[in-house]
Amino acid sequence: MKRSNKTRNLKIATRISIATLASIITSVVMVIAAILIFRSLLPDIYGISRVESNEYSIINQLQWAQTISSINRELADNGSDEVIKEDLSGITKSISELGSKIYISKNGKKYFANTEKNEIKALASTITDTSGKRNMYYYGKNGLVIKSHIKTQNGKFAINIVNPNYTVSDYSLRNSLQSFKLLFTGRSGFMILMALLIIIVSNLIMSLITSRTITAPIKKLSDGANEIAGGNLDYHIDYDSTNEIGVTVKSINDMTDKLKYSIERQSEMAQSRKEMTAGIAHDLRTPLTSIKGYVEGLRDGIANTPKKQERYLQTIYSSALDMEKLLDELLTLSKLESGNTQLDLIKIDINEYLTEYLAEKENKWQTGNITIKYSGPNIKSKAYVMLDPNRFSRVLNNIISNAVKYSSKARKPAINISLEIYDKSIIIAISDNGIGISEENLKHIFDIFYRADQARTRVHDGSGLGLAVCKEIVELHQGHIWATSKEGHGTTIMISLNREDA
Structure with missing residues (x-):
């Protein structure tokens, strides 16, 4: 199936720009998709969906952050309090088993807890100073304190979590750095590598597509040039584009x-x-x-x-x-x-010119036993043309001489000259009753040295230059000359000239 002309007609610079933009967009979309997938799978991939230890590490800190995030999402749910509290029990189960004290209030009143407000407040104060701090995440050698607040359509919630068993040791710090390193050189490194591979592959694909749209027509161009260089001038390169x-x-x-x-x-x-x-x-x-x-x-x-x-x-x-x-x-x-x-052109009435020309030649033709008749328009009809009288006289002489030379032996030579006047042009027709010209020879009669009779035994019967001279003179007058003929009946030579305003 052929591609649309809109695609084929794209300029190379436009193709490259579109390919680059498409490559960038494709890369971004694919990386965003990979990040979203990675983000949704992150808790399971790295095991941070639940807290597993009371000892500080980067992973442990991510686990606590994930747990608090899960609690916040649950509190923002529009479900019933019974369902929310049941889900909170599942989320906080692992931290409760590790000795964490939990107290969640809604609009200042107890909502979900495994201890009392005063008890958790007193326990938190033994670990760190909690006064004047709205939200806090404290990981210390003598315990953990987390305070978080969230406002939802259901109300204002305050989350308080205290774990006195939580510890931070030098070993934990070293283990945390090692975990951090493993996090980015292990699975995270793999994900980053995958993102880079996605970008490389998407750019490579787009480059190949763009390259193909450019190299394919160039190959056609190259093959066509080779054909033409080899002499095949009938070969046409098949590529239609703008x-x-x-x-x-x-x-x-x-x-x-x-x-x-x-x-x-x-x-x-x-x-x-x-x-x-x-x-x-x-x-x-x-x-x-x-x-x-x-x-x-x-x-x-x-x-x-x-x-x-x-x-x-x-x-x-x-x-x-x-x-x-x-x-x-x-x-x-x-x-x-x-x-x-150079023609000596003058504006002349063609009807008057032809009348005078025939009157001047009348005696000569009568002596030669030739009948010439002029069928001009009314004597009052005026049709002006730009004419070189001497040159045009030679045209008429050559045509009439040809008519006499190729007259029929069976009848007396008769020539009829007529004039037709139109708005923009005039047409002179010179007809004879001679032997005529075959259809094959008719198209060549204005060629140099062409004669229907190829014997060429008598120069005085015609050199083959007369009508060629007529053609050149008529075309110098910005006119046109042509012929019609029928073998055995005669030939008509017609001349058209541009008509001038009076």
Whole structure:
């Protein structure tokens, strides 16, 4: 069963503080319990529940103290006088057998006694001076005198005990010291040792519990770090907490995810560079091969007529233009990707801009037998965007050129440009009726040097950089570009731009 999150989320400093406090409380509770048990068993353990001798010793003094305490407790009882007196007879039996005289009064009147008041008073005065002393415990060579008073709900009691046979000798003192030593080096020493052992064991248990709550997640952390260091970047350390270890585990898991993504990204970029290098080499080799072949034809006299020579020279010139165009697009893309390109942005009405753009290009497309239709909003509709007209013109040129290059041979090329205006954005859609793009190829059309037709035999049919340049320019405008297509029916390129206030 899993522990609650409240326990798992405790900070290490809090855990240690709680463990220390719990250890102290546990130790105190256990020692108090041991003392209470010891106290309840003390009379039986040390044989002090009854007086056994008229000779002074530490044990004997404890026995007398225990006897007086028992008498006091009995007098404080709320039972009947008959029951109390019967119990007092049992308590005082041992001291009576040793010759002790007992007189207990209640509210100044005789309550329980084995002698008379005057007799015990006279006997006490022969042992020591009892005048003016409310309570006293006298242990002397010529006898013992005890006077004690207690006030209860039943009344005021005075306890007087005198034993003329009690003695204190030098031997008794030596025996008392020996008994005192034995008391604390024997059973009492054992009890003290037990108390110390209880404290040690309780602290040890609490330390082990605390250690386990700290070392277990640290071991998970260590094992996870070893897995990750071994190259297993799919490994996630399973420890969910908000304490210091939990925060560290989360950071390591996040770092592993980012490292994995970085490595995958670097691998993709390395593969992209390889493909780009191959694409550049391929697309440059084609016009270079053409130039080389036709130059050799001129040099070797194969082009032996003015008309043939003119055709050779035109082919060389066209191939040189293809190379120039390729290098120009490469340079443009490089500048765009490096972030060094600055746009000349102006606020412009996009509807008016598209109308003027199409009017400017109309003659060129009519000559090329291409139908282009603009489905814009009402001429009075205004939608302002921040635009670099020259850069954005290149986007439109590249998209339309692509549509023409991949038109269907079965029908006349037709391109439709539409504009939709929304509260926060505008969307330009450029649709053609060409051969379309497969779903597999569609997601790659904005990649560098990507062409659905992988033959790459004619550079003038497209370098594979046009749409990549479009993507970079649109994103510099804080816009977004995407495509939809259906094979055999055509492709639609869509561009969204942020709309500006008028």
